[in-house]
Amino acid sequence: MRRLLNTLFVTSENAYLTLDGENVVVKNGNVELARFPLHNFEGVISFSYAGASPALMGALAKRGINLSFCTPNGGFLARTTANSNGNVLLRRKQYRIADDEAQSCEIARNMIFAKVHNCRWSVDRTARDHGMRVDVDRIFAAGQRLSGMLPMIKYASTLDSLRGMEGEAATVYFGVFNEMILSNKEAFFYKGRSRRPPLDKLNALLSFAYAMLSRDCSSALESVGLDPYVGFLHTDRPGRVSLALDLMEEFRPCMADRFVLTLINNRIIKAQDFSDEAGGAVNMTDEGRKRFLSEWQERKRELITHPYLKEKIPWGLAPHMQALLLARFIRGDMDGYPPFLWK
Secondary structure, three states, X not given: OEEEOOEEEEOOOOXXXXXXXXXXXXXXXXXXXXXXXXXXXXEEEEOOOOOEOHHHHHHHHHOOOEEEEEOOOOOEEEEEOOOOOOHHHHHHHHHHHHOOHHHHHHHHHHHHHHHHHHHHHHHHHHHHHOOOOOOHHHHHHHHHHHHHHHHHHHOOOOHHHHHHXXXXXXXXXXXXXXXXXXXXXXXXXXXXXXXXXXXXXXXXXXXXXXXXXXXXXXXXXXXXXXXXXXXXXOOOOOOOOHHHHHHHOOOHHHHHHHHHHHHHHOOOOOHHHEEEOHHHOEEEOHHHHHHHHHHHHHHHHOEEEOOOOOOEEEHHHHHHHHHHHHHHHHHOOOOOOOOOOOO
């Protein structure tokens, strides 16, 4: 259990939530794990299939406290709210911001600033940790170019200019991506981004990692009452979780790309974990996906220090923290949206 931003995160897979007086009680079978006063929280998010008692759900709804249920792996299941709840006001403000380019750009540029900042730290980390195995000068030059883009991104005034800067930064970053691949280079190398379908093993890994990250970001946004389909940088498109795609920009370099590099460099995923399909598509085998998902869940349990909150949290809660911070900014409780600046 973690208490962050006045939200209770229940991460024990077998935890059952119940009510005792004015307290939410967390149990595993008949064993009481913890109890917390209800008045301490504005939200409860449970990553357990065991659920919660109707009495607790009613007590939380009566007090206007959101209760969200997610799977242990992070997938959003459902949310209980009171008849009169602030979520409708939160979403209406989200929609108004999405219709206003200046306000949308204010949020989007923070997200892209974080993405480029995190790209820079990723390439710099490779040069620092593996200086004897990589072209340090080439990586250093890429890091300098990425760093030089940050002031321009910070003051971007239109979404189109921001998209252009993001595209330029991506070209620089992926231009040295092969330098960060330290083993299995004969099977994994970056020739260019291919998505639908991926045309090589590296793109198949990246696409799968981005799909998992998108799902986690969408679940995080749903759990705090935001609409994952209405974004600020990514425009509306039927079936596309545009706000989740916005949010995941911050996490692509540090959560998805670094994870893929770890799988390759540590030889956790190998060439035989892929199959060639008709039309040139390359897909992961069932065994490869199984190993990927197992490692992904392990990575999400690793502890990091949140750069804004300065508290230790599992990687898996990082999108939830950013979703909460974004919701607070949209509601007007914060002066700005603090992006995830990884170090």
